[in-house]
Amino acid sequence: MIMSDLNPNTTLTLNDGNLIPQIGFGVFEITDKNLCEKSVKVALDEGYRHIDTAIVYNNEEFVGNAIKNSSVDRSEIFITTKYFPDNVDKARKELQISLDKLKTDYIDLFLVHWPVGDYLKTWESFQDLQKEGLCKSIGVSNFTIKRFEKDFFAKFNRSPAVNQIELHLFNQERELGEYCSNKGIILEAYSPLARAQKFSNHILKSIAKSVEKSPAQVMIRYLLQKGIVVIPKSKKPKRIKENIQVFDFNLDDEIIKRLDALNEGYISLGWTPPDFY
Numbered sequence: 001m002i003m004s005d006l007n008p009n010t011t012l013t014l015n016d017g018n019l020i021p022q023i024g025f026g027v028f029e030i031t032d033k034n035l036c037e038k039s040v041k042v043a044l045d046e047g048y049r050h051i052d053t054a055i056v057y058n059n060e061e062f063v064g065n066a067i068k069n070s071s072v073d074r075s076e077i078f079i080t081t082k083y084f085p086d087n088v089d090k091a092r093k094e095l096q097i098s099l100d101k102l103k104t105d106y107i108d109l110f111l112v113h114w115p116v117g118d119y120l121k122t123w124e125s126f127q128d129l130q131k132e133g134l135c136k137s138i139g140v141s142n143f144t145i146k147r148f149e150k151d152f153f154a155k156f157n158r159s160p161a162v163n164q165i166e167l168h169l170f171n172q173e174r175e176l177g178e179y180c181s182n183k184g185i186i187l188e189a190y191s192p193l194a195r196a197q198k199f200s201n202h203i204l205k206s207i208a209k210s211v212e213k214s215p216a217q218v219m220i221r222y223l224l225q226k227g228i229v230v231i232p233k234s235k236k237p238k239r240i241k242e243n244i245q246v247f248d249f250n251l252d253d254e255i256i257k258r259l260d261a262l263n264e265g266y267i268s269l270g271w272t273p274p275d276f277y
Contacts, residue, residue: 024050026233040066054082060101082113085122110135
């Protein structure tokens with residue numbers, strides 16, 4: 001799927017009928033209170049309406065402060081947080097703590113952060129939390145095809161709304177993308193800029209120059225046109241603004257083909273839990 005008619009307010013429809021903004025702002029590793037609150041404020045001021053955090057990021061309270069103090073109404077902001085399923089009995093308690101920190105009475109998207117611990121029972125509790133309206137949509141993160149086939153769909157018929165994974169120009173995850181599409185699962189890209197580790201690629205730089213944009217903007221636009229939810233992150237106001245200025249140009253079919261060819265399975269994060277598959 002190649003999408004070209006995009007704008008900062010473009011949304012995708014999840015398999016539960018809810019809408020998710022296609023571009024979001026991530027706050028991974030922004031643990032300083034003032035910096036996090038300032039970064040989220042800048043993001044909201046620049047037009048982002050999707051903020052992605054997690055319990056283990058230790059910054060939900062700062063995100064909540066920024067949203068509360070923003071001129072943007074809560075109803076216009078899509079909030080994602082994630083639970084690391086180390087103890088199935090803690091999911092409800094931890095979600096309530098997240099709600100308190102984020103200063104809201106519901107989460108738009110609640111994710112199983114990694115397939116660890118008793119995450120299958122955790123998913124059962126997620127379904128209960130969704131029915132109660134504490135989270136509008138539920139999904140997973142870092143799930144592979146093998147994980148889905150061997151464990152998840154051996155027990156559950158209903159697909160998660162989202163699978164959030166490391167996904168970028170140099171790690172395109174095409175097989176997983178096709179699998180998720182067939183299951184009605186939307187892919188969501190974290191580290192969409194490969195943690196700035198590939199900006200010097202000569203093909204990427206050449207294309208960026210030809211469209212008069214930065215390598216980062218090309219990488220974001222590429223994923224957006226592929227129908228993927230994209231969550232770039234930065235601590236710098238200039239970069240936060242730049243990363244959403246990706247709706248005034250288009251990548252044509254020839255450029256898309258050249259960018260497709262850059263796929264090399266490159267992983268920028270480099271960490272997985274024990275027994276990951």
